[in-house]
Amino acid sequence: MGRRPCCAKEGLNKGAWTANEDQILKNYITIHGEGKWRDLPQKAGLKRCGKSCRLRWLNYLRPDIKKGNISIEEEELIIRLHKLLGNRWSLIAGRLPGRTDNEIKNYWNTNLSKRMQGQKRNISPNTPQVSSHNVIWTKAVKCTKAVNVDTLDPKSETLVNSPSETPSSSAINEDNTNNNSTDFLVDFDIDELLAFEYNPIPELYRTQNRGDKMGNNVADNGEYSHGTEFCQECEHLDLRGLESYLNLEDEWIN
DNA sequence: AACGACAGCAACCGCTATCAG
DNA sequence: GCTGATAGCGGTTGCTGTCGT
Numbered sequence: 001m002g003r004r005p006c007c008a009k010e011g012l013n014k015g016a017w018t019a020n021e022d023q024i025l026k027n028y029i030t031i032h033g034e035g036k037w038r039d040l041p042q043k044a045g046l047k048r049c050g051k052s053c054r055l056r057w058l059n060y061l062r063p064d065i066k067k068g069n070i071s072i073e074e075e076e077l078i079i080r081l082h083k084l085l086g087n088r089w090s091l092i093a094g095r096l097p098g099r100t101d102n103e104i105k106n107y108w109n110t111n112l113s114k115r116m117q118g119q120k121r122n123i124s125p126n127t128p129q130v131s132s133h134n135v136i137w138t139k140a141v142k143c144t145k146a147v148n149v150d151t152l153d154p155k156s157e158t159l160v161n162s163p164s165e166t167p168s169s170s171a172i173n174e175d176n177t178n179n180n181s182t183d184f185l186v187d188f189d190i191d192e193l194l195a196f197e198y199n200p201i202p203e204l205y206r207t208q209n210r211g212d213k214m215g216n217n218v219a220d221n222g223e224y225s226h227g228t229e230f231c232q233e234c235e236h237l238d239l240r241g242l243e244s245y246l247n248l249e250d251e252w253i254n
Numbered sequence: 255a256a257c258g259a260c261a262g263c264a265a266c267c268g269c270t271a272t273c274a275g
Numbered sequence: 276g277c278t279g280a281t282a283g284c285g286g287t288t289g290c291t292g293t294c295g296t
Contacts, residue, residue, distance in 0.1 A: 016264070016290080038281065054282080055265065090284060102264075105285075110262055 013047045017056055021046060025053055026061050059100045066098025070107055078104055079112060 013021070028044035034057065037050035046053060059065075070078070074096055081092040089101035089108075096104065 014266080036281085049266090050281090051267090051283095052265070058283095059264075087285065101284075106263055 012049055059102045064098055
């Protein structure tokens with residue numbers, strides 16, 4: 001039982017790739033295209049694990065890889081996206097053409113995380129905190145009910161019962177526990193999500209759930225969890241409407 | 255010049271998601 | 276619905292270069 005290992009480990013090269021290996025891999029993919037990573041090393045004549053080949057191609061050999069330093073603009077975007085998405089490096093990388101998740105992850109860990117920590121310490125107690133706590137987790141919830149923003153009570157930031165409310169519309173959190181999800185960012189443009197940055201999210205969207213097997217909603221520190229998410233079936237939840245509801249004055253909006 | 259500490263980055267590892275049979 | 280194969284993601288490791296002593 002169990003999974004077949006991705007490759008036989010014996011006799012395989014590990015560590016840094018040689019120029020020759022790079023060339024072989026490049027040539028092979030140029031001719032045969034990406035995919036079938038498991039069989040690729042054997043067919044290409046490489047003594048490497050398929051996963052290793054895939055990583056090498058994606059992070060280094062791909063023709064559209066942008067080499068060179070991260071620009072100021074890119075850095076700012078990374079910071080903004082990280083506030084929104086947390087350590088979803090592949091999603092962040094998706095917004096930075098030519099950059100890889102590994103590169104961004106490394107850049108964050110070596111440069112930005114330290115800087116962010118430094119900034120945190122300098123924040124006065126009265127300054128509204130802009131922190132990773134506002135992360136919108138991207139693993140959407142398979143919720144079956146939509147929430148009408150009109151039913152939100154602005155004072156309590158809780159859901160107000162309405163005649164049109166479906167039996168479990170207040171059960172967004174309940175559904176969150178199911179967590180068999182699709183990635184809602186497929187359905188929502190991150191540009192729209194950026195509009196939420198720095199903004200308070202009503203209690204409604206916070207989850208009571210703590211921790212799933214993905215480790216997504218580590219909420220003891222106040223991080224938002226799946227409860228901040230909007231699923232496909234909640235499509236009619238008007239983000240702009242929510243935006244105005246929240247009376248946002250954020251520079252990223254528009 | 256030699257050595258240790260540190261930073262940056264490439265690569266690895268373990269896990270989950272997804273899909274096909 | 277179950278199982279196995281595959282792809283992909285994110286955390287971690289370890290190698291290498293640089294800097295300070």
